Amino acid sequence: MELTDEVRARMDVSDDPDGGLVVTLAGELDLASLPAVASPLDELLSRRQQPVVLDLAELSFLDSSGVAVLVRIANHFDRVRTRSATQPVRRVIEVLGLAARFGLEEH
């Protein structure tokens, strides 16, 4: 594992002014950078059910392991909306048939 893995991917959780949570994912989320988001993910998945917005504006790369993270968030919170996804990330979600599951906003 590379030393830079710790900073390659980042997950931030904040309160949405409209209620619920905003989960911001940034960087490159893949198998190698997964450990960087493991602890905020555990913390996030321990929260009560509420609406969640996934902000993927700063996420540049997403592989199947990264998708698994999004799936677990979507599974836990049920009502999930995804906004500001970059084109590569958007297309990964779409070809996986997960656009509806992640509430991916229309382009």
Added chain:
Amino acid sequence: MLRTAPRTLSVAVALVLLAITVGLALLTWQVNANSEQSLLRRQLAQIGTLLESEATILQVQLADMGLVAVATDADPEAFARIADMQVDATGQSLSLWRVTDGAADRLASQGTPPVLPEDGADSLAGLQPTGELVILGILSGEPDRLAYALMPADDSTNLLVYAEAPLPPDRRLTVPEDSPLSGLDLALYLGDTVDPEQLLQATENAPGDDDSEATTVPFGNTSLTIVGAAQVPLSGALSAALPWIVLGVGVVLALAGGTTVEYVSRRRVVAERLAAENERLYRQQRGIAGTLQHALLPVVPEMSGLDVAARYVAGVDELEVGGDWYDVIARGPGCCVFVVGDISGRGLPAATTMAALRFAVRAYVAEGHDIEVVMERLRDLLDIEADHQFATVLLGELDATAGRLRLVSAGHFAPVLVAGGTATLLECPVAPPVGVSAPRPVPATVVPVGGAATLLAFTDGAVERRQETIDTGLERLRAAAAATGSRPLEAMLDDLLAELSSEGNKDDTVLLGLRWS
């Protein structure tokens, strides 16, 4: 440490160092010998100067007596007075002669009676009034003597002073201990050659032929040859020992150098062996991963009316098995069910999940289930919450004879259809991957595929690149498929892999080709 014969390199290094050492020792010896020789020559030259001045002294002495004799008109008493002082100090024989008409007459004599040369007084008659010291030779006697004479210059009185100087017993030359010349073996010869007959004096040990130097200096009307050799090194013991010191130190260094090279090269051999062992283990492990992967993947069946070929290429991290798979299940002439899938993640968990799904598909198909049903059943086998994995799966049912293709996708790319020189990325609704809950079953998409065509199913390794959108990769694959569509199926897949391979592709790649006519 291994106990083996020394390596050629070590021996070579030792030999080279030894050769250098011998060379240096020889050089040192040469330089030393040269400096010995030049030192010796310089000392002999000093002796030469000393003897030259000795000759001058003798000349002045005789000339003085000659002048007195001329001035006193050969008065014997005057001669005796002046000669007496000399004789007391030197033990000489001094005599005054007058040469007339080729015969010499003795006028006075002081000291030991003169022995005279063999032809007696006649030998004196031939002298000329030059004022020059004339050496008449060595005379035998008790003791042996050196005879010499002088006629005062520009003189018409024909007076001649004759002298005989005793040579030391055995002509032994004794050099005082404190003299700078004390370390030399010396021999003095009358004349300009080394003639034993003409030996004047020599030290106890006469200089041998080896290492001796000679010099010749003028001595009266003749010359003296001085031969010398050093008893001990003139430049000191250290300088004489230097070649041996160089040789000794050099031999030690050569052995040390050889030993060091030997040690280092043996250590390197050990290190190389360790590296080779690591390399072997790496290959073995990679071999295990590859073997496992290929063992889990099927051999494509021989089918009538349908060409089938498949390729699996491991990603850059070949140590870990991947989760890509393919399978083709025959269902009669020109008919088959095929599957291409990809488990998220890598390693043994992905590989075992892959194997489970592959055999599950086979089992459900063997039970006669439709691909829609098979897909729904697969969803019961995997749950991302429990297994931390999901799978993208493409199930297809091909009836080439009827020209009908049915597809159902769970998060997987639809295949590319190559027909009549064009390639099309087929469209098919995509349900969420297996392992992710899906709201409702997605019905299979029916694609008419009449006429000869090639169907190409693939996994994301064939199209995903980190720096680009997936559509770019899909388009690249589509274009490559169109370009290679006319090649034999096996060759087409190889060409596609070559075309699509990229540096550092981390993902596994599966290509499955089905061709019918």
